[in-house]
Amino acid sequence: MKPAISIRNLLLTQGDFNLAIAKLDLLPHRIYALTGANGAGKSTLLKTIALLTLPQKGTISFPRTKATSLSQQRQIVTLVEQTPYLLSGSVYDNLAFGLKLRQIRGQEQQKRIDHALARVGLDGFKFRKASELSGGEIQRVALARALVLTPQILLLDEPTSNIDSASLEAFEALLGSLPDDGMTVLFSTHDLTQPERLGGEILLIEKGRLIN
Amino acid sequence: MGYLLDSLSTALGMIGHFNQEVLTAVGTSLYTSLVATLFSTIIGVPFGAYIGLKKFSGRRAILTLLNTLMALPTVVIGLVLFGLFSRQGPLGPLGLLFTPWAMIAGQTVLATPIIANFVLAAVNGSDQRIMNTALTLGASHFQAGVQLLKEIRFGVMAAVIAGFGRVIGEVGVAMMLGGNIRGVTRTMTTAIALETSKGEFAFGLSLGIVLLSVALIVNLFLNILQQR
Numbered sequence: 001m002k003p004a005i006s007i008r009n010l011l012l013t014q015g016d017f018n019l020a021i022a023k024l025d026l027l028p029h030r031i032y033a034l035t036g037a038n039g040a041g042k043s044t045l046l047k048t049i050a051l052l053t054l055p056q057k058g059t060i061s062f063p064r065t066k067a068t069s070l071s072q073q074r075q076i077v078t079l080v081e082q083t084p085y086l087l088s089g090s091v092y093d094n095l096a097f098g099l100k101l102r103q104i105r106g107q108e109q110q111k112r113i114d115h116a117l118a119r120v121g122l123d124g125f126k127f128r129k130a131s132e133l134s135g136g137e138i139q140r141v142a143l144a145r146a147l148v149l150t151p152q153i154l155l156l157d158e159p160t161s162n163i164d165s166a167s168l169e170a171f172e173a174l175l176g177s178l179p180d181d182g183m184t185v186l187f188s189t190h191d192l193t194q195p196e197r198l199g200g201e202i203l204l205i206e207k208g209r210l211i212n
Numbered sequence: 213m214g215y216l217l218d219s220l221s222t223a224l225g226m227i228g229h230f231n232q233e234v235l236t237a238v239g240t241s242l243y244t245s246l247v248a249t250l251f252s253t254i255i256g257v258p259f260g261a262y263i264g265l266k267k268f269s270g271r272r273a274i275l276t277l278l279n280t281l282m283a284l285p286t287v288v289i290g291l292v293l294f295g296l297f298s299r300q301g302p303l304g305p306l307g308l309l310f311t312p313w314a315m316i317a318g319q320t321v322l323a324t325p326i327i328a329n330f331v332l333a334a335v336n337g338s339d340q341r342i343m344n345t346a347l348t349l350g351a352s353h354f355q356a357g358v359q360l361l362k363e364i365r366f367g368v369m370a371a372v373i374a375g376f377g378r379v380i381g382e383v384g385v386a387m388m389l390g391g392n393i394r395g396v397t398r399t400m401t402t403a404i405a406l407e408t409s410k411g412e413f414a415f416g417l418s419l420g421i422v423l424l425s426v427a428l429i430v431n432l433f434l435n436i437l438q439q440r
Contacts, residue, residue, distance in 0.1 A: 074347055085345045
């Protein structure tokens with residue numbers, strides 16, 4: 001089976017920090033949890049796979065797609081950062097941003113936005129101002145903004161860090177269901193029990209290197 | 213003191229009675245300054261954003277040049293463009309010298325570095341996640357840059373207002389390239405200089421009050437934007 005993400009001989013140097021991944025293949029429709037201490041390189045690896053940070057050496061490819069250019073590849077990979085930035089305007093504006101870039105408008109746009117907001121438990125938030133949301137709501141909107149695009153690869157940087165314990169179970173159930181929607185999910189977490197609950201495979205990273 | 217009060221009273225009367233000469237000078241000032249600000253915005257905003265976002269060799273030199281151009285005396289701009297637009301100059305055949313278009317060209321040169329520098333500062337001070345967010349949602353670098361400008365729109369508006377404030381009050385370019393022709397290129401600033409030297413202090417004062425009011429409104433806008 002062709003992997004969804006394939007990394008070979010990757011080297012990224014940022015100051016004193018080196019991210020070095022000799023080989024990594026992530027299979028499609030699976031969920032992977034990236035764990036490691038603070039500063040181990042989790043966020044850097046996610047940003048590199050999201051093609052926001054380009055490595056000095058090595059390759060990152062998505063063998064199951066025909067996308068070759070950076071802008072094409074960025075349309076199949078979406079990253080939700082740990083402290084997401086919501087664009088100015090309403091929740092709707094945020095979710096519509098990526099859809100407009102993909103020429104999805106009108107009824108289809110409305111339908112997708114309503115569905116994505118319902119999935120993250122934010123029905124009725126469509127016309128709320130982004131600047132008036134709490135930390136947990138921002139994180140949910142950012143996830144909905146990614147889900148609405150139905151990316152082939154979804155990268156999540158500590159997606160549950162701002163989610164309260166009462167909502168955690170539903171949120172984890174949502175994350176666990178994403179591979180069934182055809183997504184390959186890679187998320188970072190400090191909670192070592194979370195991958196087990198989500199049925200995910202653990203990738204341990206230490207000082208910029210993956211420990212098998 | 214009586215002279216000053218009498219002049220002030222006459223000046224206010226001229227403004228109140230919509231003196232034609234005052235109105236023409238105000239109209240020319242606003243027209244040339246607004247068109248020049250428009251051109252400077254079209255050039256300066258994308259240029260400032262590009263310099264702020266792209267890292268390339270020679271960037272530092274461009275930043276130094278931009279800072280130098282910010283402090284460029286208006287008479288020097290007037291002098292250089294006078295050379296270009298004069299009959300013997302390379303652009304002489306266009307016949308632009310002593311027309312509003314020559315003033316607009318000079319004022320565009322004056323305002324563009326200011327607008328570019330303000331936008332550059334706004335981009336440098338912006339949240340780094342904006343570009344990443346737009347890119348990861350599938351935007352091209354150009355689309356992400358446009359989104360960034362939308363997010364920092366108050367900084368961009370402040371840049372445009374600062375550019376306008378600079379050109380509406382300048383006298384060197386308007387005098388050298390416009391020639392202070394009555395009803396054609398006479399602006400508020402050149403009229404103040406000329407009329408006061410002719411002894412028409414009240415007329416100069418009336419234009420000064422209008423100019424001050426425009427500057428006040430511009431600065432009020434700037435303050436409101438900076439506080440947002």
